[in-house]
Amino acid sequence: MRICRTKATLAAIISALLVWVALACSTARAQQPDPLSSWVEGPTRSAIIEFVQDVTTEGGPKYVPPEARIATFDNDGTLWCEQPVVQIEFVSYRIKQLAPKHLEWKDQQPYKAVLEGDKRFLKNDVVHNHGKALMELFVATHTGMPMEDFNRRVKVFLNTARHPKYNQKYTETIYQPMLELLSYLRANGFKTYLCSGGGLDFMRVFAEETYGIVHENVIGSFAMNKFKQVEGKWTIIKDKQNLFINDGLTKPVGIDQKIGRIPIFACGNVRSGGDIGQLAYSHTNELPNFQLLINHDDGVREFAYAEKDNASLNAAKEGEWHVVSMKMDWKRIFPFN
DSSP states (O other), X not given: OHHHHHHHHHHHHHHHHHHHHHHHHHHHHHHSXXXXXXXXXXXXXXXXXXXXXXXXXXXXXXXXXXXXXXXXXXXXXXXBOOSSOHHHHHHHHHHHHHGGGOGGGGGSTTHHHHHTTOHHHHHXXXXXXXXXXXXXHXXXXXXSSXXXXXXXXXXXXXXXXXXXXXXXOGGGOBOHHHHHXXXXXXXTTOEEEEEEEXXXXXHHTTHHHHHSOOXXXXXXXXXXXEEEEETTEEEEEEEEEEEEOOOGGGXXXXXXXXXXXXXXXXXXXXXXXXXXXXHHHHHXXXXXXXXXXXXXXXXXXXXXOOOTTOXXXXXXXXXXXXXXXXXXXXXOSSTTO
C-alpha cells in the first residue's frame, strides 16, 4: 500500500511539474517582444515569418543552412527615404563648399545649376544625357582625396544636414519596419548585405551604425582607388578610373563578385526599376527564396510615387514577389513617428 501511495504521489508531482513547465513556456512566449512590431498583421508580415521559420527549422523540407542564408537589401527607398537622394544632396553640399575656390563655376554647367538650385537641369541630364553632368559632379566631390578625408566629410554632412520635409538627420529617416526586419533576419542566422547603386565608400560611412550592416557586407558603385604616398604617408586615394555602377542588371554581378552566393532573401523598392535585377537574381536560387518590393504609396507619412511603366510592380506580379504597401502594411514608417 505504501509503495502504491508513493507511486501515486510521484506521478502527481511529475504531472504538476509538467503543467508548470507548460505554463512557464507559454508565459515566456507571451512575454517575448514582437520582432516585427511596426508591421501590420497581414499577408506580407505572415509570409515573412513563415519563410524564416521554414528555412531555419532543422530537419524541415525547406531548411537552409546558415552559410546560405544570405539577405540583400537596396538602400535608397528601401532602408531609408530617397526623396531626396542623400548622396546627391551630399554632392550639392560639397559643390557649395568648394565654390569659393572655383569662381568659374557660377557660369559653368553643371556647377551653375547646383549653385542656383536648378534641379530640373540635373533631371534632364539623367533622362536625356545618361547622367554625364551628374557624374562630373561626383568626380569633383568624391575623388582626388585620401579616404580619411572623404569619410570625415561624409560624417560631417550626415551629422549636420537635415531632411527638408522632416527636419531630421538623414540617418534618422530610416524605415523602422525595415530595421526590425534586418534584426529579425540576423537573429535567425541570416547574413545581411547592403546592395545599392549608391557609392560603396559613401555607404560604408554609416551602414554599420545605422543598419547594423558591417563594412565588408556593403556592395555599391565604386571606382578603383589608388594606394600612394602623400606627404610621406601611405594612404588610399579616391580615384575615378574603371567605374562600376552597381544598379539594375549589374546588381547581380556585384552580388556574385562580393558574396559568391545567390541571396535567398532580397529586398528593393519601386522607383526606377533598378532593383528588378537583384530580386530576379534571388528568384533563380534553387533553395527556398523570398523577394520583397517596397511600394511608395503613402503620400502623407512619406511620399507617393511610381514608375511610368510600372516595371517593378509588373515584375513582382510575374515573379510572385511580395509587395509592401507602405500605407497599408506599416504601422509606422520612421523611428521618430
